[in-house]
Amino acid sequence: DTAVSQTPKYLVTQMGNDKSIKCEQNLGHDTMYWYKQDSKKFLKIMFSYNNKELIINETVPNRFSPKSPDKAHLNLHINSLELGDSAVYFCASSPDEGTGNTIYFGEGSWLTVV
Amino acid sequence: GENVEQHPSTLSVQEGDSAVIKCTYSDSASNYFPWYKQELGKRPQLIIDIRSNVGEKKDQRIAVTLNKTAKHFSLHITETQPEDSAVYFCAASSTNAGKSTFGDGTTLTVKP
Secondary structure (H helix, E strand, O other), X not given: OOOEEXXXXXEEEOOOOOEEEEEEXXXXXXXXXXXXXXXXXXXXXXXEEEOOEEEEEOOOOOOXXXXXXXXXXXXXXXXOOOHHHOEEEEEEEEOOOOOOOOOEEOOOEEEEEO | OOOEEEEOOEEEEEOOOOEEEEEEEOOOOOOXXXXXXXXXXXXXXXXXXXXXXXXXXXXXXXXXXXXXXXXXXXXXXXXXXXXXXXXXXXXXXXXXXXXXXXXXXXXXXXEO
16 A cells, blocks of 8 residues: 555666666656655755656756656666666655645665665 | 755754754745655655745644745754654745755754
């Protein structure tokens, strides 16, 4: 009954590899996000999608490619992984992209690039 | 765009004391101000929020105040307990921005 679920929870991979993180929400929300949390705990938005359409792309390297097959899913694919990509990636959703909406986070995916 | 500054970055208090975390924002169009708590190894979760038409809101030991003129809002935790130890994030959002902007977080440690 998890509201926002993402897999895998832990991912250890070598530099240069390509990896994907999947996310699904069962809250019926129109908007989904990817956030990156680095070692200093800063939460930075990467992307937001509203009803499968890209709304926000916060100057993220184009090695990161989000894909939203439907409004309940937002996957993140990362090409040519670098050491600096090591972080916790949170998928999230909210009712819409407008103001006044609580953001519901998934449990996070711990990515370690070695 | 919106800029949210949060202070302090770390805060240590004795159990039973009060804790106050402050945030300032830059976009006068922001009208929704949530606070999220992130326990170690867990996801951020909403603990309280306030909208621009309200000056203060309380929920048991937690309260949030908003000063729209000064563009700042604060989280107040009274009678702190060890389980209040976590990272707290403030955020501000507006229809113009279409997103929430988070502060850099405050690591609160409550010493038993």
